Amino acid sequence: xxxxxxxxxxxxxxxxxxxxxxxxxxxxxxxxxxxxxxxxxxxxxxxxxxxxxxxxxxxxxxxxxxxxxxxxxxxxxxxxxxxxxxxxxxxxxxxxxxxxxxxxxxxxxxxxxxxxxxxxxxxxxxxxxxxxxxxxxxxxxxxxxxxxxxxxxxxxxxxxxxxxxxxxxxxxxxxxxxxxxxxxxxxxxxxxxxxxxxxxxxxxxxxxxxxxxxxxxxxxxxxxxxxxxxxxxxxxxxxxxxxxxxxxxxxxxxxxxxxxxxxxxxxxxxxxxxxxxxxxxxxxxxxxxxxxxxxxxxxxxxxxxxxxxxxxxxxxxxxxxxxxxxxxxxxxxxxxxxxxxxxxxxxxxxxxxxxxxxxxxxxxxxxxxxxxxxxxxxxxxxxxxxxxxxxxxxxxxxxxxxxxxxxxxxxxxxxxxxxxxxxxxxxxxxxxxxxxxxxxxxxxxxxxxxxxxxxxxxxxxxxxxxxxxxxxxxx
Amino acid sequence: xxxxxxxxxxxxxxxxxxxxxxxxxxxxxxxxxxxxxxxxxxxxxxxxxxxxxxxxxxxxxxxxxxxxxxxxxxxxxxxxxxxxxxxxxxxxxxxxxxxxxxxxxxxxxxxxxxxxxxxxxxxxxxxxxxxxxxxxxxxxxxxxxxxxxxxxxxxxxxxxxxxxxxxxxxxxxxxxxxxxxxxxxxxxxxxxxxxxxxxxxxxxxxxxxxxxxxxxxxxxxxxxxxxxxxxxxxxxxxxxxxxxxxxxxxxxxxxxxxxxxxxxxxxxxxxxxxxxxxxxxxxxxxxxxxxxxxxxxxxxxxxxxxxxxxxxxxxxxxxxxxxxxxxxxxxxxxxxxxxxxxxxxxxxxxxxxxxxxxxxxxxxxxxxxxxxxxxxxxxxxxxxxxxxxxxxxxxxxxxxxxxxxxxxxxxxxxxxxxxxxxxxxxxxxxxxxxxxxxxxxxxxxxxxxxxxxxxxxxxxxxxxxxxxxxx
Numbered sequence: 001x002x003x004x005x006x007x008x009x010x011x012x013x014x015x016x017x018x019x020x021x022x023x024x025x026x027x028x029x030x031x032x033x034x035x036x037x038x039x040x041x042x043x044x045x046x047x048x049x050x051x052x053x054x055x056x057x058x059x060x061x062x063x064x065x066x067x068x069x070x071x072x073x074x075x076x077x078x079x080x081x082x083x084x085x086x087x088x089x090x091x092x093x094x095x096x097x098x099x100x101x102x103x104x105x106x107x108x109x110x111x112x113x114x115x116x117x118x119x120x121x122x123x124x125x126x127x128x129x130x131x132x133x134x135x136x137x138x139x140x141x142x143x144x145x146x147x148x149x150x151x152x153x154x155x156x157x158x159x160x161x162x163x164x165x166x167x168x169x170x171x172x173x174x175x176x177x178x179x180x181x182x183x184x185x186x187x188x189x190x191x192x193x194x195x196x197x198x199x200x201x202x203x204x205x206x207x208x209x210x211x212x213x214x215x216x217x218x219x220x221x222x223x224x225x226x227x228x229x230x231x232x233x234x235x236x237x238x239x240x241x242x243x244x245x246x247x248x249x250x251x252x253x254x255x256x257x258x259x260x261x262x263x264x265x266x267x268x269x270x271x272x273x274x275x276x277x278x279x280x281x282x283x284x285x286x287x288x289x290x291x292x293x294x295x296x297x298x299x300x301x302x303x304x305x306x307x308x309x310x311x312x313x314x315x316x317x318x319x320x321x322x323x324x325x326x327x328x329x330x331x332x333x334x335x336x337x338x339x340x341x342x343x344x345x346x347x348x349x350x351x352x353x354x355x356x357x358x359x360x361x362x363x364x365x366x367x368x369x370x371x372x373x374x375x376x377x378x379x380x381x382x383x384x385x386x387x388x389x390x391x392x393x394x395x396x397x398x399x400x401x402x403x404x405x406x407x408x409x410x411x412x413x414x415x416x417x418x419x420x421x422x423x424x425x426x427x428x429x430x431x432x433x434x435x436x437x438x439x440x441x442x443x444x445x446x447x448x449x450x451x452x453x454x455x456x457x458x459x460x461x462x463x464x465x466x467x468x469x470x471x472x473x474x475x
Numbered sequence: 476x477x478x479x480x481x482x483x484x485x486x487x488x489x490x491x492x493x494x495x496x497x498x499x500x501x502x503x504x505x506x507x508x509x510x511x512x513x514x515x516x517x518x519x520x521x522x523x524x525x526x527x528x529x530x531x532x533x534x535x536x537x538x539x540x541x542x543x544x545x546x547x548x549x550x551x552x553x554x555x556x557x558x559x560x561x562x563x564x565x566x567x568x569x570x571x572x573x574x575x576x577x578x579x580x581x582x583x584x585x586x587x588x589x590x591x592x593x594x595x596x597x598x599x600x601x602x603x604x605x606x607x608x609x610x611x612x613x614x615x616x617x618x619x620x621x622x623x624x625x626x627x628x629x630x631x632x633x634x635x636x637x638x639x640x641x642x643x644x645x646x647x648x649x650x651x652x653x654x655x656x657x658x659x660x661x662x663x664x665x666x667x668x669x670x671x672x673x674x675x676x677x678x679x680x681x682x683x684x685x686x687x688x689x690x691x692x693x694x695x696x697x698x699x700x701x702x703x704x705x706x707x708x709x710x711x712x713x714x715x716x717x718x719x720x721x722x723x724x725x726x727x728x729x730x731x732x733x734x735x736x737x738x739x740x741x742x743x744x745x746x747x748x749x750x751x752x753x754x755x756x757x758x759x760x761x762x763x764x765x766x767x768x769x770x771x772x773x774x775x776x777x778x779x780x781x782x783x784x785x786x787x788x789x790x791x792x793x794x795x796x797x798x799x800x801x802x803x804x805x806x807x808x809x810x811x812x813x814x815x816x817x818x819x820x821x822x823x824x825x826x827x828x829x830x831x832x833x834x835x836x837x838x839x840x841x842x843x844x845x846x847x848x849x850x851x852x853x854x855x856x857x858x859x860x861x862x863x864x865x866x867x868x869x870x871x872x873x874x875x876x877x878x879x880x881x882x883x884x885x886x887x888x889x890x891x892x893x894x895x896x897x898x899x900x901x902x903x904x905x906x907x908x909x910x911x912x913x914x915x916x917x918x919x920x921x922x923x924x925x926x927x928x929x930x931x932x933x934x935x936x937x938x939x940x941x942x943x944x945x946x
Contacts (some may be wrong), residue, residue: 034736045748065575108596111568111588115748129574131582133747133818136568138854139588141495141735142596148732164713171713218605226884255713259490260616263720267612270728272503274597275604279510282591289571289585297548301537354723363590370592377594384593393593 003183003191011195021199024149024157028207031149035103036214038145042114043219046095049115052092054421060089061430065257081424083335092118092411094404094436099391100215101226101443104208105147107387110139112397116404120415122345123408124295124352127401137172146207147386150234151379154200155266162245163262164255165192166429186470187425189249193242208234226389226443233389236455237382244269244463250466250473274380281369287362291355300342307331310340314420317343320350323413329418337420342419348411349405360398367394372447374454383439385451389443403439409435479639479647480654483621487655493617500605502615504663505602507744508560508670515560516674523550528709530902538891541874541882542800548576549870551863551903553583556850559678562603563663564851567595573860575867577804577874580811582747583860589676602667603845606660606691607838608727611698614656615723618702619716621648623709641940645703649935653699662690683910687848693924694841700931707938714780734832734839738825746822750814757810775802788882796887797879804871811864819857826853830919837927840920847913854916859905866903873900 011017051165063080095115100108113132142148168191169175178188202264208231215221244265252258303309310331318325329339367384374381387393414432418425487493529550536547552572570583588595598604622645625631634644665685672678702719709715742854745753759768779791779798788795833839846852882890913920 005803034740035739041746043745045746049748108588111586128584129581131570131584131747133582133744133750134569134586135739135744135822135823135825136738137829137858138566139568139596140565140734141731144732144736152728155702160717160721167713171711198839228902255711256620256716259713259716261718263716266724272593275600276503276506277593278594278597279506280599281594283510283513287590288521290521292575293525293552293572293585294529294550298546298576299545299556300539300543302539363592366590367592370594380594380597387593394589397589410805447742461907 003187003196007195009193012021019297020157020160024153025203025206027144027153028149028189029210030209031144031146032063032103032207032214034143035106035147035211036077036218038109039098040218041104042098045318045401046097046115049297050093050095052185053091055116056089056091056285057430057433060086061427064427080430081146081426082339083338083359083425086425087120087338090119090210090411090415090433092407092433092436094118094400094407095438096396098390099220099226099440100212100219100224101386101390102392103211103215103232104145104227104230104388105383105386105392106143106145106395107147107390107392108328108394109390109392110135110143112394112400114400117398118404118408118411119410120342120345122299123293123349123405124292125345125348125358127404128292128296146211147383147390149207150204150237151383151386152270154204154234154238154466155244155270155379157200158196158238158241159262159266161196162192163240163248163258164252165245166187166249167252167255167258170253171440185250185468185473189246193246197238197242201235204234204238220305224299224443226391229443229448230386230389232384232425233385233452234456236452236459237378238379240312240455240459242375243459243466247466250469269377270379274383275375277370277373277380285362285369286368287359287366289359292352292359295352295356299341299348304337304341304344308338310336313340313347315348320347321416324416325376329420329422333421333422339419339422342416349464356401360394360401363394364398368447371451374451375458378455378458381451382455384449388448391440398439400438404419404436406435476643476650479644480651483648484653484655487617492644494664497614497755500609500659502909503609505600505603507602507605508663510665511560511563511601512667512674515555515557515563515671519555519675520552522571525550526903533900534897536897538894539885539943540890541797541892542577542887544892544897545577545871545874548574549903550574551861551866555675557668557671557675557677558683558849560675561687561882562602562831562845562848562849562851563599564603564854565856566851567591568711569856573863575863575870577800577871578807581869582803582817602663602851603842606663607694607842607845610656610660610695611723611727611838614652614695614698614702615719617653617655617715618648618699618714619719620708621652621703622627622707622711623715624706626710627712635940642936642938645707645935645938648706649704652702653696656695656699656795657692658663661688665912667826669787680910682850686910686914687845690841690844690848691925694837697773697837697924697931700928700935703908704931704934704938727838728834730770730832731842734836735825737832738828741788741828742770742821742824742829744825745818750818754807754810757813758820759815760805771806772799775799791884793879794882794884796884797875797882799875800878801863801872801875804868804875808868822857825942830917833920834923834926837924840924840927843920844864844917844924847917848910849912850907850917852913854913855908856909858908862905865901870900901945 053110060080063076066076068074068077079089093115098109098114111132111134113130116127116130121127126136155404164171166175169178169188212227214225222326243446245262248258248265249263252261290357314327314329318327341398367388370377371388384393388395411434414429414434418429522810529552533547533549536544539547540820549580550572553566555563555566569586570584571587573583574581598608620627620762622631625634635641668679701722702726705719706715709718718732741798761771774793776788779795783791785791829839833843843852877892877896881893881944
């Protein structure tokens, strides 16, 4: 401990060290601001979008009490009660409210939609028309968020402060003097690493704490398990980099060699391996969007004017969806062709679901492999894990899609009974309209635990290996 | 000079570490090349098939009312060009296909970045990425001790004592580094182009090839100069490599991210929600909020009745419904154009910020120029989207015109398109823009890249051994 104090005394002597720390802290705060700005943009949009849609739905529900003696009142009533009018105007909101950890990791949040509008028509037909305006210039460069700060800049700070912790003393001839005081190479290194570890932790705590406060005061979110897991992950990742640089110090004998290896380690871990592993994963798991990209087309054709086809379609749907088996709509009814059309949409969704699931599975498998590559590709794996904790990866988007599909099905539970019995919608139907409630699975998983254990294992290995070397170390 | 260069190469040949680095560079270059060639060739095949399938569906759809046929719609798939195998640029981050139908401009969806893991954000392995990121690193690792190493070993005074001028030594070191990497790059670039030409059965204009080759040549020269200049400025090998690696990290990793994020902070892009809202508002209430849809329709009807001196729309010499349909289409197109213009303007402003900031980073400058040369820049992406949109408008207009001219009012349920009408509509043909079109939008980056080289050359010319020993 006394040695750590000595190291701090030495650290304080160089103003450049404080400049460096201040620079990194500023970068961290800037990263936090980026995450905050992104999250705020999403929250603002979701709030406005929900309010607008709910106002519309309330207005429609209120139309049942409108004075139908007036033209306006009659129009409003028809809009809400008649099947075609209601179908056109019934738009439910589905939204992916950013979780608390999203303030730290934007991940792929910029390329996926975070809200959908849901109507009665075919789900995939609607889904694959809704995207988010992409900013390719920003996506290409990447986000400067807390995750970037931790993944790229923490290792850089550790490398800059520690790459020649021992070699510098050898180079300037101080080592003999230090050693003559009874200080071993291991003690000397450990004291420096503990000091830098504490300083890095301090920087991280400031930014992490700031993020939690912003979450609480601006978004009313309390710290969640995913925040804790993010905290643990960031610390494990920092420990991993400390162990790597510790190892380089144990083996390198000169500042030049250490700089070479430490620089190479950073480049390999943060640039080369992620690119290579992503390439391998992309080649191993093929994803083709041709089939799903064709699901936007509205079904049409003369078959929908054929009564026999219509009766068959409605019967088939009643088999697939027993809740609508009491359909009484017949070719003579006004709603018949519309009912056939909607039944066709419903069955089309069933047919398409498999293809979409396969498409999503391929993408998710790619992400799982990235996350699981922690032993060979720690930086990208931890980055993927963080994006997952922030629910800003493809898997989170797919979960959101399936939850939205569930909302779509629940909308049918309200609309279809009226459609298939050829009756007008009632005020009570509007009261029974489903409300989207985002569900999030437990962020903790055994896969995550295993990945973290892998990271910890590597750190222990590097420290242990370096310590063995340091035992035999002669300056 | 020749001897000095040969001597440098001889020294490198003796170093096992440098040989290993060279092998690493070759391996990663080969991996990038194989990956992109395989990926882009497969992508081209898939997208060509998808486009043909979309066309086949269009042609074989049953005879129906023109507006229903327009609603059947078409798909546009973005196809890669041979140079995308070298530099895919922004293509992974933009949508790959769009469904085109009347009344609305759908979003371009299915970007590669949605289909990949988060690993893609660390950089998508491509020959351009290797040349932009890895090549400078290799140059650094070859050149960081070119001068300072000679000083530490004590061989620099020996060289000087033999009457070799200091600047001559500097230029020999620069050329030794430059020639090795330039040769490597030229072979790599030629192989990439040759193979992508073979696999994708399309050629690249000689001027484009020469241009891309030239900007990378300048970039390699820039890093060769930097490596030797820094090596000459530092007293220790450690200091030299640390400075060079930090410079690389700052210019190639930190600056691009900072520039993109600052640009987004200064000129934030609207959300899709705001965008769609503005469009529906403009369509409902008029482009400037003073001309509601109902008034417009009424005014249109009155004007037509007055012009043709008839009392009801049924008596017009054309189908009023078709006319209204086209008018509505043109109006909504105006609304979309207005909002898209705002988005493109914001992106343009963001790009301008990045262009100016690329003065601090040769990586950013070369990346932008390489994308422009390879047809994978922001402008190329926007151009493709606009071409697809022109096609959408053309086919919808064609259908509306048929409805207006050939059908009678109130025959929506009964009128059908004549045979051959579907085939008469040409398929989507995407024009490839000439190099000059792309380069006109990347002037500042040329200046910055040339500026870096000139400043570094001036620094080299300003160096002499006296200054070296005074420090």
